[in-house]
Amino acid sequence: MPAPGFFERQTIAKRNTTLLVFLFTLAVAMIALAVCIVGYLVTRSETTGLPFHHWLLSSHGLITAGAVILLIVGTSGIRWIDLAGGGERVARMVNARLLDPSSQDPDERRFRNIVEEMAIASGVPVPQLYVMDNETAINAFVAGYTPNEAVMVVTHGALNQLTRDELQGVVGHEFSHILNGDMRINVRLIALLAGILAIGQIGFFLLHSSSHRHSFSSGGRNNGRGVLLIVGLALAAIGYLGVFCGRLIQAAVSRERERLADASSVQFTRNPEGIGGALYKIGLKSGYLEHTSHASDMNHMCFGESTKMAFSRLLGSHPPVDERIEAIQPGLLTRLRSRMRDLPADQVTAAGTRAPEQTSGFAGSTGFSQQEETSIAATTGTVTQAGELYASKLLNRLPANVRELLYTRSGAVQLIYALLIHDLRKDTAGNLLKYTPEAMVLRPDPALIRRFQPTLEREGDSIRLPALELAMPALRKLDPDERQALIRQVATMAEADGRITLFEFALHGFLQRHLASDSSRAVPVRYRSYRNVIGDLNTLFSLMARAGTRNQAEANTLHRQAVASFADRQGADNLALVEKVTVSSLRDSLGRLNQLSPMLKPAILDACAQCVRHDGRIAPREYELLRIVADQLDCPLPPLS
Known part of the structure; x- marks a missing residue:
């Protein structure tokens, strides 16, 4: 069954948001009702034996229910605000390290090259890249509110245990989440689950407190210990209900999206054995994150299950690994098992499903015929074969010194100036470069600008937008004030000659779209007809x-x-x-x-x-x-x- 198109997946993502709100409301109501039942049983004698439905509407019941709802919503709200930093905040939460663009580590360079190829081939800015150095399991996730500020995080195990084809399959899966609008739901779900799990955490805290009091009380005469123990046990039990509800929400929202992302990865890479091999290795070793306290929170975001849980077939955020492999291609699981048996035991992790190693390019891009001319809309949000080949060749043609410049803040800024003046006469270009903003990093540097000119001359117009996409991680490192100043500087330079070309409009619009303070804001749907x-x-x-x-x-x-x-x-x-x-x-x-x-x-x-x-x-x-x-x-x- 082919994966749905980009616009259908966007519609599914919006529908999932509605489902998430409904399930969260239902879970809050269930937990509040459970706490009210406990409160009713504890205070029944004090309220002259009222029936539960009458007690629920009394001051005791309303205060209890209101306090529970306020606690859950308040906890979720605090976490919601904490995650306002988007993808970078989530990466810091799990202690991931920002990947240094100048890193000489071959695994890290291979990872960056794959991501850049996929970004250019799909037409989205390159996400910020992070590595979880302490995690030896194979896993990955993307986070953020929009593709403009997405981050991609991989474990150290994914970098050094997967072949290029397998890592490319994982990257394709994560790019699907970027393109499908899943990231916003994933980050919001972390905040909502924090509120749902709050009651249980309070219960476990009270149990610990009662145990602590018992250890230090004389002769066990502490009357408060019994009350704490009872209340703690009750809230802990209700906490398990919250955990169950949370896992059920994760499964309801995540499972179908994971299947779609698997299908999209195959569509992007045209190599089912890439993602299939990565999943098979997760099945052999697991993808559990052992060195972060947020493994449970992140479960729905990751490529594979990040934590072990009971009733995984019912409550898992992902379908079982064997099912995912067979869904990718019938018979693939059998072929992978046979291939693994033929390898020495010490080579399974290192080699696995290794295809001939490539330095660049998408696996399987040869041997597939060019598709018939199709609508532009049908290619939106996907990776075409022509796009794959173009991205690979473009990165190979870019001089190393130019590519390294794009990874620095100053180099990325100078690229923008080089693009603005490329088609202008020398005297006009010189006048534009006289504009000197206050921020040092934004001041035109003619020497750096000249380093871009040979590449722009050789590649022509077709290099302009891909170069901007490659420069986006560095541009996102600018301070918010510097971003706004850069957008104003581009507008000033574009208007200096009294006219604005379409490219100048495109450049300013691109920067406004991806660097403005509200770039992470989702655009609401206001029109449902033309x-x-x-x-x-x-x-x-x-x-x-x-x-x-x-x-x-x-x-x-x-x-x-x-x-x-x-x-x-x-x-x-x-x-x-x-x-x-x-x-x-x-x-x-x-x-x-x-x-x-x-x-x-x-x-x-x-x-x-x-x-x-x-x-x-x-x-x-x-x-x-x-x-x-x-x-x-x-x-x-x-x-x-």
């Missing part, structure tokens, strides 16, 4: 029609065809080609179109692609225009051949 945004569609299609044609008559015809798919006949007749689309009007229109329901966006992308494909090809600058639209609609667009 009716309220038909004027914005008219603005967009006017621009695209002009970009894809050479004369007014062709532009009018193409515009009319594009608009006709979104408005009734009378409405389409009233929508004329906009003579001049300004940058501000385009920005406003794209902002409103991004508030459409996900399932309404693919038709817009396909209509835009139809316009620029009018002459039978998509030029690099036309592709950049498509990327502007896709990026502003939160639709990662892979490279096009």
